Amino acid sequence: MSQSGDGVDLDSSLGYLLKEASSALRAAMEEVLRPLGMTVTHYSCLELLAQRPGLSNSELARGAFVTRQSMNVLLQALERDGYVSRPAEAAVGKVLPARLTPRGRRSLEKATVAVRSVEVRMLAGMSEAEQSDAFRALKSMVRSLREGNDAT
Amino acid sequence: MSQSGDGVDLDSSLGYLLKEASSALRAAMEEVLRPLGMTVTHYSCLELLAQRPGLSNSELARGAFVTRQSMNVLLQALERDGYVSRPAEAAVGKVLPARLTPRGRRSLEKATVAVRSVEVRMLAGMSEAEQSDAFRALKSMVRSLREGNDAT
DNA sequence: TGACTCATGTCAGCATTCTGACATACAGTG
DNA sequence: CACTGTATGTCAGAATGCTGACATGAGTCA
Numbered sequence: 001m002s003q004s005g006d007g008v009d010l011d012s013s014l015g016y017l018l019k020e021a022s023s024a025l026r027a028a029m030e031e032v033l034r035p036l037g038m039t040v041t042h043y044s045c046l047e048l049l050a051q052r053p054g055l056s057n058s059e060l061a062r063g064a065f066v067t068r069q070s071m072n073v074l075l076q077a078l079e080r081d082g083y084v085s086r087p088a089e090a091a092v093g094k095v096l097p098a099r100l101t102p103r104g105r106r107s108l109e110k111a112t113v114a115v116r117s118v119e120v121r122m123l124a125g126m127s128e129a130e131q132s133d134a135f136r137a138l139k140s141m142v143r144s145l146r147e148g149n150d151a152t
Numbered sequence: 153m154s155q156s157g158d159g160v161d162l163d164s165s166l167g168y169l170l171k172e173a174s175s176a177l178r179a180a181m182e183e184v185l186r187p188l189g190m191t192v193t194h195y196s197c198l199e200l201l202a203q204r205p206g207l208s209n210s211e212l213a214r215g216a217f218v219t220r221q222s223m224n225v226l227l228q229a230l231e232r233d234g235y236v237s238r239p240a241e242a243a244v245g246k247v248l249p250a251r252l253t254p255r256g257r258r259s260l261e262k263a264t265v266a267v268r269s270v271e272v273r274m275l276a277g278m279s280e281a282e283q284s285d286a287f288r289a290l291k292s293m294v295r296s297l298r299e300g301n302d303a304t
Numbered sequence: 305t306g307a308c309t310c311a312t313g314t315c316a317g318c319a320t321t322c323t324g325a326c327a328t329a330c331a332g333t334g
Numbered sequence: 335c336a337c338t339g340t341a342t343g344t345c346a347g348a349a350t351g352c353t354g355a356c357a358t359g360a361g362t363c364a
Contacts, residue, residue, distance in 0.1 A: 009203050010199070010200070010203055010215075013271065014271070014274070014275065014283060014286060014287060014290070015177055015267075015270075015271050015274065017287060017290045017291065017294070018170075018173060018174050018177055018290060019174060019177070019178075019217060020217070020290075020294055021170060021174075021290045021293050021294050021297075022170050022171060022173075022174035023217040024293070024294050024297040024298060025167055025170055025171070025293070025297060026171075027297075028297045029167075039320090041320090041321095047162070048162070051161050051162055056342075056343090057342080057343065057344095058341075058342060058343080063162075065171060065172070065175040066320095066321070066322090067321070067322060067323085068342080068343075068344095069321080069322070069323085069343090069344080069345090070320075070321050070322070072343070072344065072345095073320085073321090074320095076344095090329090090342090090343090092329090092330085093328090093329055093330060093341085093342070094328065094329055094330090094341085094342045094343055095329095095341090095342065095343085096342090096343075115167075118167075118297075119165065119166070119167050121296055121297065122166070122167065122293045122296050122297050123166065123293075123296070124296050125292050125295070125296055126289060126292050126293075130285070130288070130289055130292070131166060131289075133282070133285040133286070133289060134166060134285070134286060134289035134290070134293075135166060135169060136282070137278060137282055137283075137285060137286035137289070138166070138169045138170060138172075138173045138286070139169065140277050140278050140282070141173050141176070141177070141274045141275075141278075141286075142169070142172055142173050142176050143277070144273055144274050144275070144276050144277055145173075145176040145177060145179075145180045145270070145273065145274050146176060191350090193350090193351095208312075208313090209312080209313065209314095210311075210312060210313080218351070218352090219351070219352060219353085220312080220313075220314090221313090221314080221315090221351080221352070221353085222350075222351050222352070224313070224314065224315095225350090225351090228314095242312090242313090242359085244359090244360085245311085245312070245358090245359055245360060246311085246312045246313055246358060246359055246360090247311090247312065247313085247359095248312090248313075
């Protein structure tokens with residue numbers, strides 16, 4: 001009843017736009033993943049394991065941007081349902097390297113197709129050059145945000 | 153113990169990078185907002201109201217990318233603590249337009265300074281042109297993700 | 305006018321994630 | 335060797351957000 005949708009000030013903030021894009025991406029992923037009975041974090045974990053077999057719980061947590069406690073409950077569920085396997089005891093230290101089971105790999109394949117369609121849709125209308133620009137820009141933001149934490 | 157941090161495949165995915173950047177931004181905002189006893193959603197709500205006074209609960213929810221139920225509990229807390237005010241009854245329909253109180257405005261001012269410093273840091277190392285490129289790219293992604301939802 | 309559709313505010317229950325805490329294991333230093 | 339610091343896996347409780355549901359008000363159309 002009051003606002004339309006074009007620029008006041010928030011719409012010119014890169015931070016806000018970043019949140020908006022991320023939110024839209026997440027929603028789109030949830031939508032295509034739901035029919036497969038999979039959540040985004042669920043998928044992220046499987047994808048991480050496919051690309052880097054043997055990742056530990058803590059490493060997976062960092063890769064999926066959740067706490068290691070959250071990843072732990074997810075991993076326990078995935079292990080219980082036979083999607084991933086972890087040794088009962090650590091060979092060295094406390095680190096338990098996780099791996100996909102054949103079942104986990106099969107499950108991931110379908111999800112990957114669905115997710116890739118989302119990413120393709122997201123990139124539609126952008127040239128290769130524009131994609132590279134976006135890539136570089138996002139990389140730069142991440143780097144800048146990570147470095148100085150107590151600068152005035 | 154196993155991975156270092158440079159490119160396998162995930163690191164070449166714009167979707168993953170988007171999530172990473174968004175996550176880094178959120179963490180940075182939480183860090184500077186915590187000393188002020190404010191969460192990101194909390195701040196978003198106040199900022200939204202400052203720029204578009206009279207927004208309703210549902211509109212605020214959409215602007216902050218949460219459900220209207222979540223925004224409702226936040227609004228009730230903000231109202232209870234005297235940061236925002238809403239009329240007891242709707243003038244028209246059921247929509248209750250919310251507004252910042254002087255106290256809310258004061259609280260927001262400090263937060264805005266903190267958040268702006270984060271955004272400045274995020275944009276450090278990017279030229280104006282690069283910022284524009286990133287802006288356009290993100291806009292394009294949001295648009296593409298929102299349109300077709302049931303395409304094969 | 306009446307029926308139908310849609311959006312809103314709100315309550316209740318559930319799910320997911322986070323914070324806090326603990327024991328353990330390795331690496332570095334004296 | 336003992337000590338300190340850092341990282342891990344895990345358990346428990348708290349917070350936060352979401353889904354489901356309901357009643358209400360406005361707009362549309364016959």
